[in-house]
Amino acid sequence: MNTKMLASCSSCGCKKEITVHGGINVGEKPELKALVKDGTLFVWDCPSCGSANLATYQTIYHDPSERVMIWLLPKGLLPEDKVAELGRQIEASSDFPGGYVFRRVSDVGSLVEKVNIFDAGLDDTVLEMCKYVTRMEMAGKAGEKDLGSAQLKFYRTDGPDNDIEFSYPLNGQMHGVRIGFNVYGDCAGILRRNPSIKPSGGFPVVDQAWIARFFG
Ligand SMILES: [Zn+2]
Known part of the structure; x- marks a missing residue:
């Protein structure tokens, strides 16, 4: 599910190959949860100027034990009607029995907040x-x-x-x-x-x- 992409440093424009997590399943890889919660999974350091950059790509965070699925989709990547259609298709899939919470966020900070909320057992x-x-x-x-x-x-x-x-x-x-x-x-x-x-x-x-x- 992981791929590579070329990202540009927001300070100097230098390019670096970074890992893109196509899906983040914390049931299969529990160690990823902490890296999502402190944001480090999405941060990469520029080899040229040392600036910390935030990677922006889409991914789906899935916590099977909390029955939570959060789609991180940066704004403008997909047209809104496509997003709704795709979202409904995934929700209707038999892989996810009743009681699942599905949410969409457009930035890493909001993903972190959602994970913190559901981890705290809150609505x-x-x-x-x-x-x-x-x-x-x-x-x-x-x-x-x-x-x-x-x-x-x-x-x-x-x-x-x-x-x-x-x-x-x-x-x-x-x-x-x-x-x-x-x-x-x-x-x-x-x-x-x-x-x-x-x-x-x-x-x-x-x-x-x-x-x-x-x-x-
Ligand atoms: Zn740089």
Whole structure:
């Protein structure tokens, strides 16, 4: 499943042959999970100038034990109707019994976040709702409208009460915000009472824009 491709350094343009993982099955190769979670599977160093580059290619992350399949598809690689059709075909394949979660992301950071979410045993639709609520609260408290669109990413759960930690970039630096697990419970309740708020289609994208469609 692995192939090679020529990648160009984003700093100096120097080319290097890198390994492309066509599929990442952490059931067959458990050691790959840690390399996905810290991003190193996708990072390559330029032999000429030493810059660290992020490889951009499509791949499918598959965790059979968590029953999760995440398609990393950089934007613009395939037309949207092809993506949906292909996604539905894979979902309908008999290789994947019921109960599978299928997701699509367009960048490595979002893939890492999804893996962290499912590893923590959490539901990413509920977490998007939590982020939505948290952004509103942050914007209200700080009186800064910019925070209302902060790109929150799930980082981890922490402490005896399973507090949820998000990270987000602001003015070139990473920041963190922590919420109680009760918020997660409240958001899960809201989604249960509103069954129309659910992902649909082949390999749906569940992100900030997705949740915003329901609370515009
Ligand atoms: Zn370089």
